Amino acid sequence: MASPPPTSRQYVFNFPPPAANTPPAPVSQQTAVAAVLALTGNNVWPFTDVMAGALVRALGATLSYVNQSGIGVTNWVEASRRRRLLAPSSVLVDLELDGANNAVTPSIEADLQNVVINGELAAALKSQGLSVSAISLLHTSVTTPSLTTLSCQYGSVGQSCISQTSSDTLSSGAIAGIIVAACVVGAVIIFIFAWYCFLRSWWNARQKDPAGETAQAKPAMTPMGAQPFWLKGRNIFSNSAKNTPRNSVQLNANTETPTHPAPFGAAAHDQGLPLSPEEQEREKDLRGQHYAEHVEMGAVQGAQPVQV
Structure with missing residues (x-):
């Protein structure tokens, strides 16, 4: 009996897939x-x-x-x-x-x-x-x-x-800082110049009238001592400054309504008639009282001493 013909065998080979063509990763350079x-x-x-x-x-x-x-x-x-x-x-x-x-x-x-x-x-x-x-x-x-x-x-x-x-x-x-600094310096210079002009004008005005300032600086002379014996009963102040409260105590012949009553025998004195001894003593006492009032109240500014 004839043997059957040999059967063919199939061999399967599992090969791996081909690798993909990818470029290599770049290497970072430390530059x-x-x-x-x-x-x-x-x-x-x-x-x-x-x-x-x-x-x-x-x-x-x-x-x-x-x-x-x-x-x-x-x-x-x-x-x-x-x-x-x-x-x-x-x-x-x-x-x-x-x-x-x-x-x-x-x-x-x-x-x-x-x-x-x-x-x-x-x-x-x-x-x-x-x-x-x-x-x-x-x-x-x-x-x-x-x-x-x-x-x-x-x-x-x-x-x-x-x-x-x-x-x-x-x-x-x-540059902006330099500009600001220049403006500040300019403002300071202008202020100093203005202050100098003010002081110069003030000094010139003061030099024009030194006598007036000296007169204002001196206080009015006021007699503070006792009345000398040779001026007793005499009015040493004139009536140059009129319409002042301190002149109201003086005997003013031009005033129609004097503050104090006329001394005894004043009419005879105004007419040029001689005064009796009693009238002279009374007039001296009255003038002495007027002088004492002047000493207490102070001298009238601008009054000039006169001889009566």
């Missing part, structure tokens, strides 16, 4: 230098965006291995609290300097160290309107640049790019 600067001065705190922009421009003007577009200020913080009101303040500023090539990062670190030590960075900051008394480089390290630093043309402050028109913001503020 930037992260640095920490310590700025000390009287007006560095509070540190503002305008001051940060001035620092970016100063670094761009002094560094040789990095452009201003690759410079960014990422953060800042006050270094220490001031114990005195007028003590200098310090601020720590974090920088990012992108040289676009990892081969130049050592040169960037050395260049930054040089401009800090030789004072070029301080001079550049002063030209931008930010005066500092000391600058110190505290730390440097190689890092990967941020997207903000890569996309800004004139540098960055925080997450914002510096615009070309804002580069003169601090200079404009300094």
Whole structure:
């Protein structure tokens, strides 16, 4: 009996699927230098965006291995609290300097160290309107640049790019301060000149009538002593100042209604007739009383002594 023909066997091979043609992941290059600067001065705190922009421009003007577009200020913080009101303040500023090539990062670190030590960075900051008394480089390290630093043309402050028109913001503020100071000085000069003119006019007016001021400064002479014996019974004051209360006690022949009654024998005296001894004594006593009243009330200003 013939054997059946052999049957064919089917072999199935499970091969893995071909790998997809995907590009390799890019390796980030550390082309930037992260640095920490310590700025000390009287007006560095509070540190503002305008001051940060001035620092970016100063670094761009002094560094040789990095452009201003690759410079960014990422953060800042006050270094220490001031114990005195007028003590200098310090601020720590974090920088990012992108040289676009990892081969130049050592040169960037050395260049930054040089401009800090030789004072070029301080001079550049002063030209931008930010005066500092000391600058110190505290730390440097190689890092990967941020997207903000890569996309800004004139540098960055925080997450914002510096615009070309804002580069003169601090200079404009300094000019405004100079204008305000000039106005204040001008106002002070005008006030001093006006005060000088006032004093000069007052002095000239005073020099025109020195005698009048001297007469006003001298008080009226008032007899305070006792009546001398040779003036007893005599009226030593004239009637030059009329219609005054103190003249009412004087005997005025022109007054129709005298304050005191006429002395005994006055009619005979007015007519030129001789007075009797009794009339003379009475007239002397009455005139003595009038003199005593004048002494008590004070002398009439402007009265002149006369002989009766």
